[in-house]
Amino acid sequence: MINYTNLQSTSAEPEASSMIETFRAIGYSIETAIADIIDNSITAGAKNIWVDYDWKGAKTTLSILDDGIGMNNEQLIQAMRPGSKNPLDTRSEDDLGRFGLGLKTASFSQSRKFTVLSKAASYSHIYWSWDLDYVNQQKSWKLIRYVPNESKWIQKIETLKTGTCVIWWELDRLTKDTREESQEAKSKFLAVMDSVKKHLSMVFHRFMDAGLKIYFRDRLIESWDPFMIGTEGIQTKPETRLEGGKIRIKGFVLPHRSKLSPEQYQYGKGPKDSWTAHQGFYVYRNKRLLVAGDWLDLFKREVHYDLCRVQIDLPNNFDDDWQIDIKKSIARPPSMFRKQILAIAKEVRNQAVEVYRHKGKVLKRKLVTDEYFPFWEERARHGKRFYKINRSHPLLNELFSKSGDMKKEIEKVIQFIEETIPVPLITLQESENEKPHGQPFEGIDHNAIKNTMQKLFSSYLLTGSSVEKAKARLLNMEPFNFYPEYIEFLKHD
Numbered sequence: 001m002i003n004y005t006n007l008q009s010t011s012a013e014p015e016a017s018s019m020i021e022t023f024r025a026i027g028y029s030i031e032t033a034i035a036d037i038i039d040n041s042i043t044a045g046a047k048n049i050w051v052d053y054d055w056k057g058a059k060t061t062l063s064i065l066d067d068g069i070g071m072n073n074e075q076l077i078q079a080m081r082p083g084s085k086n087p088l089d090t091r092s093e094d095d096l097g098r099f100g101l102g103l104k105t106a107s108f109s110q111s112r113k114f115t116v117l118s119k120a121a122s123y124s125h126i127y128w129s130w131d132l133d134y135v136n137q138q139k140s141w142k143l144i145r146y147v148p149n150e151s152k153w154i155q156k157i158e159t160l161k162t163g164t165c166v167i168w169w170e171l172d173r174l175t176k177d178t179r180e181e182s183q184e185a186k187s188k189f190l191a192v193m194d195s196v197k198k199h200l201s202m203v204f205h206r207f208m209d210a211g212l213k214i215y216f217r218d219r220l221i222e223s224w225d226p227f228m229i230g231t232e233g234i235q236t237k238p239e240t241r242l243e244g245g246k247i248r249i250k251g252f253v254l255p256h257r258s259k260l261s262p263e264q265y266q267y268g269k270g271p272k273d274s275w276t277a278h279q280g281f282y283v284y285r286n287k288r289l290l291v292a293g294d295w296l297d298l299f300k301r302e303v304h305y306d307l308c309r310v311q312i313d314l315p316n317n318f319d320d321d322w323q324i325d326i327k328k329s330i331a332r333p334p335s336m337f338r339k340q341i342l343a344i345a346k347e348v349r350n351q352a353v354e355v356y357r358h359k360g361k362v363l364k365r366k367l368v369t370d371e372y373f374p375f376w377e378e379r380a381r382h383g384k385r386f387y388k389i390n391r392s393h394p395l396l397n398e399l400f401s402k403s404g405d406m407k408k409e410i411e412k413v414i415q416f417i418e419e420t421i422p423v424p425l426i427t428l429q430e431s432e433n434e435k436p437h438g439q440p441f442e443g444i445d446h447n448a449i450k451n452t453m454q455k456l457f458s459s460y461l462l463t464g465s466s467v468e469k470a471k472a473r474l475l476n477m478e479p480f481n482f483y484p485e486y487i488e489f490l491k492h493d
Contacts (some may be wrong), residue, residue: 017136020108023082028109030174031199036106037064037166038200038214039288042165042207044068050215051196055189057180061148063156064109070162072118079103080116080128080143097214102168104130111168115147118164119157127153154405170382197221198271206287224270226282226292227252228307233259235351240344242337248313249341256307256355257485275306281345283312283322283331290324291331298333299349303482308352310345352473356398375478388418394477395454440479450489453480457490467492 028036034051041049046066053062071079082104107114107130117127128143135142147153148169157165174192178185195459197216204214205223214221228234233255242248257265270278272293279301283291291311295301314331321334333341377390389396403410441449453474460470471487474480 016141023105026105031196033106033110035203036102041066048213048431057178060175065165067160067163071118072120072123073126076118110173113170116166117157119152121162127297131456198237202271203289250311252309253352254307276303279305279308281310285314304353306350307350
């Protein structure tokens with residue numbers, strides 16, 4: 001061990017404004033930032049949390065108020081101090097924090113100035129503010145006691161016996177240079193607020209289901225359960241426990257869309273408005289959702305696994321092993337568990353893909369007898385591979401039959417499309433697995449698919465095909481073969 005007694009030393013205290021600017025660049029979204037503030041409210045024992053804003057263009061304020069235990073002056077100053085906790089310290093099982101940075105980094109990520117106003121039992125209210133302009137001016141880590149509309153915020157906290165209110169009052173990342181009367185700016189802001197509300201409904205759904213109330217503009221947020229517990233037709237896998245039962249993993253296979261009502265199907269799309277975006281692992285720490293709908297680099301995201309969702313529960317002393325980041329939005333399974341997690345997920349995925357394809361398999365067994373019509377065909381030319389659009393595809397046939405004098409021009413455009421397919425780039429992306437390859441029409445409105453299917457179906461019926469024969473032809477045609485579930489909803493007289 002080094003003997004430090006006689007060694008020369010010097011101070012290397014970080015420069016305040018530079019360090020805070022570094023905090024601002026950690027990479028929070030406003031959704032993750034607000035969720036981080038709410039973590040503190042839950043740790044403080046809050047039963048009710050109110051998220052609110054006052055649209056004023058560049059002077060817009062946003063606040064998170066809770067009825068937790070609150071803080072006195074000394075406790076508040078400590079909470080405002082960056083790095084107020086050692087991440088290596090032992091924490092209570094219910095503590096949702098780790099680094100002692102969440103309040104500061106989350107707030108700095110969205111605002112240049114923020115205030116924390118608090119009131120503990122047997123103490124008067126107290127508040128302190130971080131103001132980056134003041135820090136830059138003083139070149140020092142100093143709080144100030146100033147907040148715009150002081151009486152308004154004090155009145156808010158005084159309605160509670162105890163509690164804390166975090167106020168962001170220079171939201172430069174969201175409202176800089178906007179005008180209050182600008183409808184476009186306001187619409188963009190409201191869209192972001194809607195995204196915040198959806199995010200909170202997902203991240204804290206287990207707390208909400210246990211009684212926590214989170215209000216957004218005084219309206220209670222309803223929880224969003226990714227596993228749709230209680231919905232008829234859900235298949236659950238037995239829970240697997242790792243590390244002496246501390247880590248719990250449970251797989252869920254959601255019902256096929258044909259078994260869901262329109263309302264249930266829409267609910268299953270979740271905050272991201274997409275079944276595909278919500279497939280994958282859901283990693284929780286102390287019931288708080290960290291990662292939502294992600295395969296953790298173990299699999300690619302493919303539409304056939306839309307019904308597969310896997311819950312992983314961790315205690316808060318596994319943060320290092322799972323590489324939980326400051327924003328609480330990233331988790332990576334340690335190598336010692338990857339093989340077991342992979343095996344569990346494969347089993348759930350296999351079951352999910354069977355459910356997803358079952359409806360299509362039944363229909364195909366009953367209906368498919370015709371020639372298959374791919375949209376693209378591989379051809380060889382001068383010893384090299386090329387890809388061409390299938391001119392025999394019914395959609396092309398219909399287009400050419402209606403094009404008249406434009407047929408030659410359409411043919412030229414198709415040829416240019418064929419000759420400029422970025423095959424090398426596609427091959428590179430696939431090999432590096434940078435981004436999963438999307439399925440046809442994945443993540444966009446399916447009305448084009450449905451309307452085209454209906455149009456072709458009706459056309460086949462008019463030319464003498466039976467209902468069964470017309471359905472069979474569609475099931476044997478790209479890209480309709482990816483969506484066999486829509487076949488049963490085709491209308492006919």
